[in-house]
Amino acid sequence: MNLNIESILNCVPEYHEFYNADELNEHSSHLARQYPDMVTIKKLGYSKLEKPIYCLKIGNGSKTAVCYGTPHPNEPVGSMMLDALCAILVTNQDLLHELDFTWYIIKSSDIDGLEKNNGWLKGPYTITNYQRNFFRPAFDQQVEWSFPVHYKKYIFDQPTPETQCIMNLIQEVRPDFIYSLHNSGFGGAYWYITDGDKNLFTSLQNAAARQNIPLSLGEPEAPYCKIFDNAIFQMTGFQDNYDYMEKHLLGHNAESYMKGGACSFEYAQKYNPQVRILVSEVPYFSNATVSDTSLSDLKRKDVLISGYTTYLNNLNYIRPVYDKLKNIFSDSNQFYLAVKERLEMSKSVQANLNELNNSDVYDTFATNSQVFDGLNTMKFYSTLSLVLCRRACEEELAINAGLSFSQIAELKEAQEHLSKRETDNLDEMERQIPYSVIPIQNLVKVQLESGLLYAQYIQDHAE
Numbered sequence: 001m002n003l004n005i006e007s008i009l010n011c012v013p014e015y016h017e018f019y020n021a022d023e024l025n026e027h028s029s030h031l032a033r034q035y036p037d038m039v040t041i042k043k044l045g046y047s048k049l050e051k052p053i054y055c056l057k058i059g060n061g062s063k064t065a066v067c068y069g070t071p072h073p074n075e076p077v078g079s080m081m082l083d084a085l086c087a088i089l090v091t092n093q094d095l096l097h098e099l100d101f102t103w104y105i106i107k108s109s110d111i112d113g114l115e116k117n118n119g120w121l122k123g124p125y126t127i128t129n130y131q132r133n134f135f136r137p138a139f140d141q142q143v144e145w146s147f148p149v150h151y152k153k154y155i156f157d158q159p160t161p162e163t164q165c166i167m168n169l170i171q172e173v174r175p176d177f178i179y180s181l182h183n184s185g186f187g188g189a190y191w192y193i194t195d196g197d198k199n200l201f202t203s204l205q206n207a208a209a210r211q212n213i214p215l216s217l218g219e220p221e222a223p224y225c226k227i228f229d230n231a232i233f234q235m236t237g238f239q240d241n242y243d244y245m246e247k248h249l250l251g252h253n254a255e256s257y258m259k260g261g262a263c264s265f266e267y268a269q270k271y272n273p274q275v276r277i278l279v280s281e282v283p284y285f286s287n288a289t290v291s292d293t294s295l296s297d298l299k300r301k302d303v304l305i306s307g308y309t310t311y312l313n314n315l316n317y318i319r320p321v322y323d324k325l326k327n328i329f330s331d332s333n334q335f336y337l338a339v340k341e342r343l344e345m346s347k348s349v350q351a352n353l354n355e356l357n358n359s360d361v362y363d364t365f366a367t368n369s370q371v372f373d374g375l376n377t378m379k380f381y382s383t384l385s386l387v388l389c390r391r392a393c394e395e396e397l398a399i400n401a402g403l404s405f406s407q408i409a410e411l412k413e414a415q416e417h418l419s420k421r422e423t424d425n426l427d428e429m430e431r432q433i434p435y436s437v438i439p440i441q442n443l444v445k446v447q448l449e450s451g452l453l454y455a456q457y458i459q460d461h462a463e
Contacts, residue, residue: 005453039058041056047162058096059089059103061099064101070181072142074136076183139341146159159261178264187377190216193235194234200453205229213442217292238266239266245257249350284443298365310379321417333392335394
């Protein structure tokens with residue numbers, strides 16, 4: 001099978017902003033009205049806030065693909081890609097027939113969370129505006145990481161309503177291919193994948209190069225990630241994380257610190273052991289140094305310790321504020337739940353530090369990409385905890401009509417206190433970290449090409 005990738009990518013619009021949930025739903029309805037014989041829309045269920053979650057079915061191929069956007073609500077690139085994919089599939093029947101998949105497409109799985117990111121979706125696209133308006137829920141409230149799991153001493157069986165929608169779909173269609181549409185905030189392109197060969201891996205890397213997006217060649221997201229090729233990792237999940245925590249926590253009691261559940265891939269294996277998954281991570285903001293593998297004069301261990309220390313310092317700044325306010329926050333305050341979890345899971349950072357101090361693997365000179373990740377990318381992500389705590393205060397003031405005058409004063413004081421540290425961090429990043437903003441169209445094209453390449457690989461390697 002030979003896909004005409006260039007002509008397919010030429011169909012991707014030149015986007016100037018990200019779509020919100022209402023716009024995505026309207027596009028789906030319009031497509032179904034325009035192509036009633038090709039597009040079926042099904043309501044899978046409802047979100048936490050009782051908003052409908054829709055799934056489009058396109059095609060009647062011999063294999064089944066389940067694709068879903070915003071598994072994390074601060075990651076809307078995939079929603080844009082799925083919006084484009086739907087239009088491409090119905091207007092390119094040769095492609096639809098050649099791929100031979102039945103496509104089940106959920107453009108946005110966490111529509112409530114996507115709405116909490118509305119403040120930055122329409123721009124301006126700067127680190128400051130993105131972070132100030134950022135939202136990402138706690139693990140056990142995330143679509144991606146709240147699938148049921150029972151592993152060793154740990155049990156989780158409380159999927160979110162959104163996750164339950166995907167669970168029901170997986171049970172019904174037993175997918176051969178899951179495309180979970182994540183994206184990153186800062187860095188380069190990288191992938192998680194079930195399997196592949198050198199030709200596929202090279203094609204994925206070239207997909208990013210064609211859109212002028214550097215590969216992420218610094219530190220992997222987790223120390224236990226298994227590398228297939230540059231920026232391409234074997235799909236990981238809950239069990240890998242648990243085993244790592246169990247090994248490196250001083251008390252070896254991973255069950256006390258794990259949060260949430262399994263991912264969609266782990267869950268789907270119960271219904272189709274041969275299911276494959278792809279995750280294509282592309283960033284909003286980048287710097288060419290993320291792919292610079294030349295050696296620096298800094299030790300990798302020192303760089304990583306510095307990065308983890310920065311992360312812990314921001315958590316430690318939040319902790320006394322949180323301790324003072326935790327009895328005021330409502331359990332329905334999603335920002336509060338996210339902060340609570342980050343503080344509780346700080347032990348995972350300690351596990352990373354324990355590994356660093358007990359292994360000579362990191363006692364080498366770091367590449368420039370590893371230095372950039374350890375000193376800059378970690379700074380980018382560590383400030384988000386401050387943002388979530390500040391927004392937790394704002395959310396409580398907005399939703400809790402029963403607050404006393406003294407509680408209102410405490411929340412406003414904390415909000416101002418956190419906002420100052422947040423502003424200082426963001427100003428420092430804007431001054432010290434050179435970055436480029438990658439056009440939405442380029443991000444969509446990488447995810448689209450990656451998904452088509454893997455769908456083609458699955459068909460070519462069918463058992």
